[in-house]
Amino acid sequence: MALISHEDIIQILKMVAESDIKELHVETGDLKLIIKKYGQEESVQQLESSPKRLTKEKDFEKPSVPLSSQTFVQKPQPVPIDEEDGLIPIKAPMLGTFYRAPKPDAPPFVEVGQLVTKEDAVCIIEVMKLFNMVRAGVQGRIAKICAENAQLVEYNQVLFLVENIEEGKNPQ
Amino acid sequence: MKGITRVLIANRSEIAVRVIRACQELGIKTVLAASEADKESLPAKMADRSVCIGPEKAAESYLKVNTIISAALGTGADAVHPGYGFLAEQPGLPEACAQNGLIFIGPTADNVRKMGDKLLARKMANELGIPVIPGSELVKDFEAAAKAAEKVGYPILLKAAAGGGGKGMKIIEGPKDLNVVFEEASAEARAAFGDDRIYIEHFIPNARHIEVQIVADKFGNVIHLFERDCSIQRRYQKMVEESPSPVVSSRLREEICSSAVNIARHIRYENAGTVEFIFDQDQRQFYFLEMNTRIQVEHPVTEMVTGIDLVKEQIQIAAGQALSFHQEEVRLVGHAIECRINAESSEDQFRPCPGRIEQWAQPVGSGIRVDTHCYSGYFVPPFYDSLLAKLIAKGGNRHEAVDRMKDALAKFVVSGINTTIPFYQFMLKHPDYLSGKLNTRWVEDVLLQDYARQREAGGFYQ
Numbered sequence: 081m082a083l084i085s086h087e088d089i090i091q092i093l094k095m096v097a098e099s100d101i102k103e104l105h106v107e108t109g110d111l112k113l114i115i116k117k118y119g120q121e122e123s124v125q126q127l128e129s130s131p132k133r134l135t136k137e138k139d140f141e142k143p144s145v146p147l148s149s150q151t152f153v154q155k156p157q158p159v160p161i162d163e164e165d166g167l168i169p170i171k172a173p174m175l176g177t178f179y180r181a182p183k184p185d186a187p188p189f190v191e192v193g194q195l196v197t198k199e200d201a202v203c204i205i206e207v208m209k210l211f212n213m214v215r216a217g218v219q220g221r222i223a224k225i226c227a228e229n230a231q232l233v234e235y236n237q238v239l240f241l242v243e244n245i246e247e248g249k250n251p252q
Numbered sequence: 253m254k255g256i257t258r259v260l261i262a263n264r265s266e267i268a269v270r271v272i273r274a275c276q277e278l279g280i281k282t283v284l285a286a287s288e289a290d291k292e293s294l295p296a297k298m299a300d301r302s303v304c305i306g307p308e309k310a311a312e313s314y315l316k317v318n319t320i321i322s323a324a325l326g327t328g329a330d331a332v333h334p335g336y337g338f339l340a341e342q343p344g345l346p347e348a349c350a351q352n353g354l355i356f357i358g359p360t361a362d363n364v365r366k367m368g369d370k371l372l373a374r375k376m377a378n379e380l381g382i383p384v385i386p387g388s389e390l391v392k393d394f395e396a397a398a399k400a401a402e403k404v405g406y407p408i409l410l411k412a413a414a415g416g417g418g419k420g421m422k423i424i425e426g427p428k429d430l431n432v433v434f435e436e437a438s439a440e441a442r443a444a445f446g447d448d449r450i451y452i453e454h455f456i457p458n459a460r461h462i463e464v465q466i467v468a469d470k471f472g473n474v475i476h477l478f479e480r481d482c483s484i485q486r487r488y489q490k491m492v493e494e495s496p497s498p499v500v501s502s503r504l505r506e507e508i509c510s511s512a513v514n515i516a517r518h519i520r521y522e523n524a525g526t527v528e529f530i531f532d533q534d535q536r537q538f539y540f541l542e543m544n545t546r547i548q549v550e551h552p553v554t555e556m557v558t559g560i561d562l563v564k565e566q567i568q569i570a571a572g573q574a575l576s577f578h579q580e581e582v583r584l585v586g587h588a589i590e591c592r593i594n595a596e597s598s599e600d601q602f603r604p605c606p607g608r609i610e611q612w613a614q615p616v617g618s619g620i621r622v623d624t625h626c627y628s629g630y631f632v633p634p635f636y637d638s639l640l641a642k643l644i645a646k647g648g649n650r651h652e653a654v655d656r657m658k659d660a661l662a663k664f665v666v667s668g669i670n671t672t673i674p675f676y677q678f679m680l681k682h683p684d685y686l687s688g689k690l691n692t693r694w695v696e697d698v699l700l701q702d703y704a705r706q707r708e709a710g711g712f713y714q
Contacts, residue, residue, distance in 0.1 A: 175305045175319050177326060208318040208352075232326030234304040235313070236288060 089113065090182055093213070097199070167241040168218050169226075176205040176212065178233040180225070188229075190240070194222050202240060205233065220244045253278055255571040256331045256355060260285055260324040261299070262314065262345075263335030265625045266642060267547070268295035271333045274563035283327045285320055287313035289633040294625040303327060308635045314338040321348050331355035331570060337637070340546040341368065357570040359523045359545045366519050367543040371413045371451055377540035380518055382511045385530060385539040387453035394434050397452060401430060404454045410434065412441035413449035418488025423455050456532045458691045461485065461541075462497055463528040464512035465554045467565050468521045469575045476509040477554050477562075478584045484679070486602070486695045492676070493550035494589040495557050498650060498688035499533065508538050515543060524551070524566050533691060549592065549642065552623055556588035556646040587653040588646040591661070591676045593624075595638040598675035599707065606634035610668030615660035619646040619653070632669060640671060650688075654680060678703050 096104055096115050106113040172178070180188040180203055190202050196216040205212045220242040227239045258281040261271050268284060272295055275282045284299035289308040296302035303323050306313030313319070315338055324332050332349055334340040334357070343364045349356040358364075367373050371390065378384050388400035390413060401408050401424070410422040410433060422437045424430055434450070442448035465477040481497030482490045500508070512527035526548050528541040551562045560582070569575070596602040609630045614622045624641035626632070632640065645660055647653035658680050664673055679699060684690050690698075 175303060175326075176322050207322045208348075210318065232303065232323070235306045236304060 097201075166244050167223055168220065168244050169238040170202060170214070170216060170218065170240040170242060172205060172227075172233045172235060172237045172239055173214060174205055174207060174212060175235045176207040176210075176233065178227045178229065178231055178239065179204040179206060180229045190216075190222050190225075192222050192225060195245070196220065196222060196242065203227075214239070216240075216242065218242050218244065253280055253567070253571050256280055256357075256567060258283060258300075258327070258329045259331045259333050259357065259567070260320070260327065260329035261295070261333050261335065262320045263333070263338060263340075264290045264293065264295065264314065264636065265639060266623045267335040267549075268293075269298060269625050270623055271335060271563055272298045274561065274567060277561075278564060278567060280567070283323070283329050285314075285323045287635075289635055294627060294630070301327060308633065310338065310636065317342070317344050317348050320345070321352050321354065324349075324354055325352060329354070331357055331567075333357040333566070334546065336546050336549055341544070343368070355570050357523070357566050358547075359521060359525060363519055363521050363525075364545045367525075367545050369413060370411065370415055370542055371449070373542055374540065376518065377511075377515060380511075380514055382515065382540045383537065385453045385456065385541075388451050390449050390451050394431055397434050397450070398427065398430055400452045401427065404452050407455040407457065409453045409455045410437040410450055411453055412437070412445055412447065413451055414445035414447035415441060419444040421488060456530055456539075457693065458533045459483075460497065460499060460531040460533060461490075461528065461692055462500060462508060462531045462538065463526050463544075463548075464509050465551070465562070466512055466516045466521065466525045466527060467560075467562070467569065467575060468516050468523065468525070469569050470522055470572060471574050472517070472520070473575045474513050474517045474521065475575060475577070475579050475582060476513050477558050477560060477582055479505060479508060480550055480553050482550060483690060483692050484685075484695055485692050486700075490550065490592070491672070491695065492589065492591050492679070493553050494587065494650075494653070495553045496584055496587065497531075499531070504531075504536075504538065511538075511540065515540070521545075523569050524562050549639070550590055552621060552642060552644045553588045553590045556619075556621065556644055557584050557586055558582055559585070586646055586648050587650040588644055589650075589653045589657050590642050590644045591657065592639055592672070593641040593643055593664070593666075593676075594672045595632050595640050595669050596672050597670035598672045598703075599670070602672070604634070604638050605670040606632045606638070607669045608632075609666060611665055613663075613665040614641065615643070615663040617656065617660065617663075619656050620644070620660050621646075626666075640666070654686065675703065678706060 104115040190196060197219050198217055200216045201213050202216050203214050205214055222240055223243045224241040227233050259275050260283045261268050262285050272282045282299040284295050284302040285305045286296050286302050287306055287308050288304060290296060291304050305319050305323055332354055334345060339345040341364055343361040346356040346361040374384050386404050388404060391397040391400050407423060407425045422433045424433050438448040438450050441450060460481060460483040462479050462481055464479050468474040478495060479497050479500060480493050480495045482493045484492035508529055515527055516525060524547050526544045529538045530541050531538045547562060547566060555562055595605045597605050609626055612626050612628045621644040622641055626640050643660055645653050645657035647656050661673055661677050679685050682699060
């Protein structure tokens, strides 16, 4: 069987997202792909691939900045959440490298001002070649992007602030 | 340091503090990988940076190899120190480090694997001519166990091949108990290690636990740093350790230490490690038990009597430096004792006591060392082990070390939670402890009974 390309994976992800499929396992050669759809509590999709395969196919989600050369940032300041403004944080479900786009030259998943639904993908967090798609989990407008592309984010770090637009509050 | 400029510490509590201190002395930057529960801990504040690697549950934070590696790469660390426990003896971590260009501050994956299978390690020691306790091969079922037990001779110990730390271990006095206990032991081994392979060892009732500290560099130099006596145990968990052992003669010391060096040399061991032995006090014979491929909780005891900083040595060895001293230069001077101060109520069957420490004032003084991550106001989380501090007292001889330990315990103030301090105060007055006449069953067979009696009478031995 031919090698699965990055585009194929994005295609598969889209198909799964639009279908009723809850979980999908694909294995071909030394590539293993597991897609799971979680509820709003855990809005993460996981793509697993063996490191062997990834070193062969260099174009697959290679971070634009080599991780080891990243500058050492002194204790990052926690982002204050302005409760009064009704901003809701989207937090990192795991430690890893934060990617705003599905691949380096692709447009970001979301920009400030964009409306998102709970199911919309907002970023990818990579943990050792494991690409975890993070979904908004809330509905609203992206008010702020709090993490930098291709940088390490910690567990529970605030990635986005979302302005809540609930149906009940905005009857028009 | 050449090769290592920034270390990620994949651990918590006092050992994280200990590693950070060693790095700071060597001019190495530190990153602490902390769970959600440890984000505000003392080591998190001491490290140049801390990163939150996951929720409180160790399985989702401290035990995740990929997350640890990502945290190290993402913060620009070039080395990983595992401390003890958690991933310290999982060959997967040194392997993943190697694959990602990180230095693992510890032994090779092969070293860890070779010593992880206790039955194989036993066989290897035997081949090297080092005595091992009479025992069996793997026993498949109860029938095989019964047969092997007769051959080995009661009392026997059932042990898990993948074991360590007393888990899955059962003492059986006679054949009538074997059936039930065999099933229990294999179930326990399966639950703890995912491996229910069991073997049988003759049980030595009047035993002491003696272990030898080893350091070995990448150039084949293996040096021992003498022994520690860890016979004060409760449920196979060490409580008090000392060096030198009060029962080891200089001839025996030489034999045990050279056996330990032989084992380490045979597997081309690298970094710090400990070879454990059982010493039969009736037969005056020692037996190989197992090798621990990590820095141990009780390492300060050895540091106090040899003056060698084991954690700094670990880092230097991992960076590719040769040992800076020869065997002849290592001297054992004086006597050191360590008490593990736990967040447990010794008055209430050692029930764990996590919670907020209201007041924490640790003793200072000549020969006194405290390794801890605690302070006034610190919240002891309920998710991890209960070690709060290691109190180490050194004296010119055992008598002086005991006196200093007594004094230090009396001045150790902890309020808000219960600790094991009162228990150690009682132990230090016990005539058996003072004379050194005890074995690995002494705490459970003698001391705890006397302790209960004292509390009922309100002042036994006072």
